[in-house]
Amino acid sequence: MLNISRKISDEGEGPLWDKFKSGDIEAYEFIYRSKVRDLFNYGMSISQDDAMVKDCIQELFLEIWKSRENLSATDNIKYYLFKALRYKLNHSKTLAQKTKPMDGQMAIYNKLISFPFEEEIIRKQQIVLNKRKIEQAIAKLTSRQREVITLSFYEGLSYDEIASLMSMRVDSVYTLVWKAISRLKTLV
Amino acid sequence: MSYSSYTASDLILNPEFRDWVANPNESSNSYWESWIRQNPEKIEEVKEAKKRLRDFPLEYNQLHDDEVDALWLALKQHANNDLMEKDTPTIPIGTTTNHSSDNDGDKQFWSNSRRWAAAVALLVGTLFGLAIFNMQEAGQAGDPAKVAMVDKINTRGQKSTIYLKDGSRVILNSNSKLTYPEKFAAGNRTVFLEGEAFFEVAKDPDNPFKVITGNLSTIALGTSFNINRQQDEIHVALATGKVLVLNNASEQESTSVLVPGEDLRYNKKSRKVTKGRFDPDLTLGWKEKTIVFKRANEQEVFNYLENWYDVDIDVKNKSSLAWDYSGEFENMDLNSVLLSIGFTMKFDYKLKGNEVKISYK
Numbered sequence: 001m002l003n004i005s006r007k008i009s010d011e012g013e014g015p016l017w018d019k020f021k022s023g024d025i026e027a028y029e030f031i032y033r034s035k036v037r038d039l040f041n042y043g044m045s046i047s048q049d050d051a052m053v054k055d056c057i058q059e060l061f062l063e064i065w066k067s068r069e070n071l072s073a074t075d076n077i078k079y080y081l082f083k084a085l086r087y088k089l090n091h092s093k094t095l096a097q098k099t100k101p102m103d104g105q106m107a108i109y110n111k112l113i114s115f116p117f118e119e120e121i122i123r124k125q126q127i128v129l130n131k132r133k134i135e136q137a138i139a140k141l142t143s144r145q146r147e148v149i150t151l152s153f154y155e156g157l158s159y160d161e162i163a164s165l166m167s168m169r170v171d172s173v174y175t176l177v178w179k180a181i182s183r184l185k186t187l188v
Numbered sequence: 189m190s191y192s193s194y195t196a197s198d199l200i201l202n203p204e205f206r207d208w209v210a211n212p213n214e215s216s217n218s219y220w221e222s223w224i225r226q227n228p229e230k231i232e233e234v235k236e237a238k239k240r241l242r243d244f245p246l247e248y249n250q251l252h253d254d255e256v257d258a259l260w261l262a263l264k265q266h267a268n269n270d271l272m273e274k275d276t277p278t279i280p281i282g283t284t285t286n287h288s289s290d291n292d293g294d295k296q297f298w299s300n301s302r303r304w305a306a307a308v309a310l311l312v313g314t315l316f317g318l319a320i321f322n323m324q325e326a327g328q329a330g331d332p333a334k335v336a337m338v339d340k341i342n343t344r345g346q347k348s349t350i351y352l353k354d355g356s357r358v359i360l361n362s363n364s365k366l367t368y369p370e371k372f373a374a375g376n377r378t379v380f381l382e383g384e385a386f387f388e389v390a391k392d393p394d395n396p397f398k399v400i401t402g403n404l405s406t407i408a409l410g411t412s413f414n415i416n417r418q419q420d421e422i423h424v425a426l427a428t429g430k431v432l433v434l435n436n437a438s439e440q441e442s443t444s445v446l447v448p449g450e451d452l453r454y455n456k457k458s459r460k461v462t463k464g465r466f467d468p469d470l471t472l473g474w475k476e477k478t479i480v481f482k483r484a485n486e487q488e489v490f491n492y493l494e495n496w497y498d499v500d501i502d503v504k505n506k507s508s509l510a511w512d513y514s515g516e517f518e519n520m521d522l523n524s525v526l527l528s529i530g531f532t533m534k535f536d537y538k539l540k541g542n543e544v545k546i547s548y549k
Contacts (some may be wrong), residue, residue: 016351017351023268024349025264025349026349027349027351028267029260029264029351030351030355032258032260032263033260033353034355036251036256036259036260037250037251037256040249040251041249041250044249045249050249054259057259058259058262058263061263061264062266062267065266065267146381152203153206153244156203158203174201178201179195179199181197181201182197184240184244185196185197185240
C-alpha cells in the first residue's frame with residue numbers, strides 16, 4: 001500500500017548542515033534522526049539485506065562526522081546522503097556478491113516475515129494473502145526498477161533528482177519507471 | 189496538453205496524481221475533480237490508477253523507533269570517542285618533554301576527571317529538571333518521573349539553537365533556560381522556558397506542543413512564535429500558525445487564541461492579560477543576530493547591551509539629552525554599536541574586558 005508521500009527538498013537545510021559541520025552534535029543527531037528512515041527504505045531497494053543497509057548507514061554517518069569540516073556545502077541533505085549511501089551500497093554489494101551470491105527475492109521475502117513477535121501475528125494473515133502477489137511483483141522488477149520506484153513513489157524525488165542520483169538521463173528514468181509500472185500492472 | 193492517449197499508467201507516473209491519492213487535500217481535490225470533468229472519458233483510467241496505487245505491491249521498509257534510538261546511541265558513542273580523541277591533547281608541550289611517563293598519568297587523570305565533571309553536570313541538570321517537571325505536571329497522565337529532562341542554559345552573551353526530537357527547533361536567547369525531556373512521551377510535547385526563545389514547532393496535530401512559562405501555557409500545532417519571560421511580564425508573539433495561550437493563574441483560568449502578528453502580554457503583578465499586535469523587527473530581531481531599538485530609554489538600551497554582549501555598563505554622569513533612541517545593528521561588535529549610539533547620544537566610552545564606562549560629553 002502506498003501511503004507515504006514526502007518531499008525531498010526540505011528547503012534551506014544549508015544552515016543545519018553548516019551547524020553540523022562546525023561540530024554541533026545536536027544538529028548531527030537531528031540530521032540522523034530525520035533522515036535515517038528514508039535512507040533505510042532507499043537502501044533496502046538497492047540491497048535487500050537489512051543488516052548490510054544498516055551497517056552502511058552507520059558507517060556513512062560516522063564518516064561524515066569524522067570528516068565534517070571538509071565536507072562540501074549542501075542545502076539538500078537528503079539528496080547528499082542518498083548519493084553517498086548509493087555509492088557505498090553498490091560498492092559493498094559487489095563485494096558481497098563476489099563472496100556469497102545472494103538471492104535477492106528470497107531476502108525480500110525473509111524480511112517480510114521477520115517482523116517483531118506481536119506484529120508478526122497481526123501481519124501473518126495479510127502476509128499469507130499477499131505473499132504470492134508480492135513475490136510475483138518483485139520477480140518482475142529489476143533492481144534498478146525497484147530503486148527508481150522507491151525513489152519516486154516513496155521518497156518523493158523528482159525525475160530530475162533521480163536522474164542525477166542514478167547518473168542517468170531524465171528520459172531514461174521516465175522509461176524505467178514506466179516499464180516498472182507496466183510490469184506491476186498485470187498483478188493487481 | 190492532450191490527454192487522449194493518457195492511460196492509468198501515465199496517471200500513476202504523475203507525482204501530483206500520486207500525491208492526491210495518498211494525501212488528498214482541498215486544492216488537489218478541486219484540481220483532479222475538474223480534470224475529470226474536462227476528460228470524462230478518462231474516469232475508468234482514474235479509477236484503475238487509484239486502485240493500483242492503493243494495492244501497490246512494494247512495501248515501505250520501516251525502521252522501528254526503538255531501533256532508531258539504539259542505532260543512534262551506538263553511533264553517538266563512536267562520534268564521541270572521535271571528539272575525545274581530538275580534544276584531549278591540551279597538555280602544554282613544555283611539560284611533556286621532561287617527565288613523559290608521569291605525564292601520561294596526568295593526561296589519563298585529566299581526561300577521566302573531565303569526563304566525570306561532564307557526568308555530574310548532566311546529573312544535576314537532570315535532577316533539577318525532574319523536580320520542576322514533577323512540580324508542574326504532578327497529577328497528569330503518564331509517568332513523568334521516567335522521562336529524563338535536559339536543561340539548556342544560556343548565560344549572558346550566549347545564544348543557541350536546539351533541535352528537539354520531534355523535529356521542532358528552538359532558538360534560545362542569552363540569559364535564558366529551556367528545560368525539555370530527552371525524549372517526548374506520546375501525546376505530550378511539553379517544555380519549560382525562562383527568559384526568551386523563538387519556537388518553530390514541527391506539525392503533529394495529535395501531539396500539541398506546549399511551552400510552560402510560569403502561569404502561562406502556550407499550546408501550538410505546527411507554528412512559530414516567540415516567548416519572552418522576564419521579571420514582571422511574559423510576552424508571547426505569534427509569527428505563523430495558531431497558538432492557544434492558557435492562563436492558569438489560580439483564581440480564574442482563561443484562554444486566548446492568537447493569530448499571526450498578534451501578541452499577548454501577561455503582567456505578573458496585576459495578573460492582567462493584554463492582547464495586541466507586535467513589531468516583528470523589535471520582537472524577532474534577536475534571532476537574526478540583530479539588535480533593534482525603537483524609542484528606547486537609557487536603561488532599556490544599556491540593559492539590552494549588557495545582556496547581549498555580556499558586559500557591565502557603568503554610567504559616570506547624567507545625560508543632558510532626553511533618551512528616545514531608535515537604531516538597528518545587524519551582527520555588529522560592541523565597539524561599533526557603542527560608537528554609533530555614543531555619536532547620537534553624545535557620550536564617550538571605554539571598553540576594558542567586560543567593563544564599559546560611559547561618560548556623557
